[in-house]
Amino acid sequence: MVRVYADNAATTKMSRKAIDAMKPYFEEVYGNPSSLYSIGQEAARAVLVARETMARQLNCEAREITFTSGGSESNNQAIISAALIGEKKGKKHIVSSAIEHHAVLSTLKRLEKQGFEVTLLGVDESGIVSPGDVAAAIREDTCLVTLMFANNEIGTIQPVSELGAICRARDLLFHTDAVQAAGHLEIDVKELNIDLLSLSAHKFHGPKGIGALYARKGVELVSIIEGGAQERGKRAGTENVPAIVGMAAAFEEACEHIHENSKKVSALRDSLIDGLSRMSGSVLNGERERRLPGNVSFCFEGVDGEALILLLDKKGICASSGSACSSGSLEPSHVLLAIGRPPELAHGSLRLSLGRYNTEEEVDYILKVVPELVSYLRGFSPVWNA
Numbered sequence: 001m002v003r004v005y006a007d008n009a010a011t012t013k014m015s016r017k018a019i020d021a022m023k024p025y026f027e028e029v030y031g032n033p034s035s036l037y038s039i040g041q042e043a044a045r046a047v048l049v050a051r052e053t054m055a056r057q058l059n060c061e062a063r064e065i066t067f068t069s070g071g072s073e074s075n076n077q078a079i080i081s082a083a084l085i086g087e088k089k090g091k092k093h094i095v096s097s098a099i100e101h102h103a104v105l106s107t108l109k110r111l112e113k114q115g116f117e118v119t120l121l122g123v124d125e126s127g128i129v130s131p132g133d134v135a136a137a138i139r140e141d142t143c144l145v146t147l148m149f150a151n152n153e154i155g156t157i158q159p160v161s162e163l164g165a166i167c168r169a170r171d172l173l174f175h176t177d178a179v180q181a182a183g184h185l186e187i188d189v190k191e192l193n194i195d196l197l198s199l200s201a202h203k204f205h206g207p208k209g210i211g212a213l214y215a216r217k218g219v220e221l222v223s224i225i226e227g228g229a230q231e232r233g234k235r236a237g238t239e240n241v242p243a244i245v246g247m248a249a250a251f252e253e254a255c256e257h258i259h260e261n262s263k264k265v266s267a268l269r270d271s272l273i274d275g276l277s278r279m280s281g282s283v284l285n286g287e288r289e290r291r292l293p294g295n296v297s298f299c300f301e302g303v304d305g306e307a308l309i310l311l312l313d314k315k316g317i318c319a320s321s322g323s324a325c326s327s328g329s330l331e332p333s334h335v336l337l338a339i340g341r342p343p344e345l346a347h348g349s350l351r352l353s354l355g356r357y358n359t360e361e362e363v364d365y366i367l368k369v370v371p372e373l374v375s376y377l378r379g380f381s382p383v384w385n386a
């Protein structure tokens with residue numbers, strides 16, 4: 001049976017290197033890093049080495065890295081910490097965008113209920129936040145700007161360097177959700193003036209359920225999980241040693257080959273975009289230039305995205321649609337609505353996200369199957385009459 005995995009933005013297959021790096025920490029070095037005997041201390045050393053590896057790749061210090069359970073937790077902790085720091089100074093306004101991941105949007109909603117004010121900026125048709133809009137939205141009482149590095153649905157890359165510079169010039173904390181970017185785009189937290197950054201291992205061929213939060217020296221993290229004194233008291237709970245080691249191995253591998261992987265994956269992405277753009281009634285979401293190497297996102301007129309995903313699965317293709325099924329009703333994606341897609345078109349969305357294990361043959365197969373299924377589905381559509 002054919003299996004073409006084209007949903008790398010959802011999660012990735014683990015790399016052999018990461019799996020091999022983890023194995024000893026399940027079978028031999030299974031001690032608790034807080035224990036004083038040798039297999040405990042050996043595990044503690046592995047966590048230290050992993051922290052140094054992560055820090056080296058981001059150009060920061062090891063003590064600026066906190067291990068978390070993934071992107072969602074890192075986003076929650078970063079935003080809540082910045083909000084509480086701000087509150088102490090009487091600053092309770094946060095700037096963000098309409099296309100953030102729900103881990104950011106829901107945290108902001110919770111803070112609104114606690115008396116914070118949030119400005120959600122719109123984006124242009126490509127999904128880019130204007131640095132001018134960000135500068136204009138900043139107020140005397142702003143305590144945080146949180147904007148994603150790259151979007152998970154449409155792949156657009158934000159002008160992070162400019163955004164960081166705007167915040168630094170105003171002495172304002174800047175957090176970026178880099179879950180989709182880490183391991184795929186070069187990130188130097190110093191050069192980009194980033195104060196807080198979230199990443200997640202399972203998006204770069206590492207294990208699931210592990211992530212990291214970079215917090216610049218001097219930016220106080222508030223712990224959102226209470227308990228023991230792990231992670232210098234900033235994140236309680238016995239360290240997930242195998243996952244931490246696996247994440248560091250996967251991150252190092254991804255960063256060391258970032259240029260060759262990006263070149264290969266972008267070429268596959270571009271042939272997919274070229275092929276799907278030739279279909280009638282197809283619209284590319286996001287732009288071609290400032291785009292993640294692996295992201296392909298389209299809307300097809302007269303097609304139900306969910307039905308397309310299910311039919312693609314029957315043909316062995318794993319992809320995703322922009323719609324999210326919430327409480328039984330199918331809501332069009334907030335990202336597609338934010339870039340101006342009408343709801344009926346947003347319902348016909350398809351995201352194919354490629355990675356370094358994809359091949360040209362797989363892209364050819366997708367390009368053969370998608371147009372067949374789209375025209376099959378249009379046969380049932382009351383609105384499609386081209």
Ligand SMILES: Cc1ncc(COP(=O)(O)O)c(C=O)c1O
Pocket residue numbers: 009010069070071072073075101103148150151152177179180200201209211
């Ligand atoms: C942009 C973005 N932020 C945050 C997350 C959440 O990451 P995690 O699954 O590690 O909690 C995701 C996952 O899809 C994401 O794409």
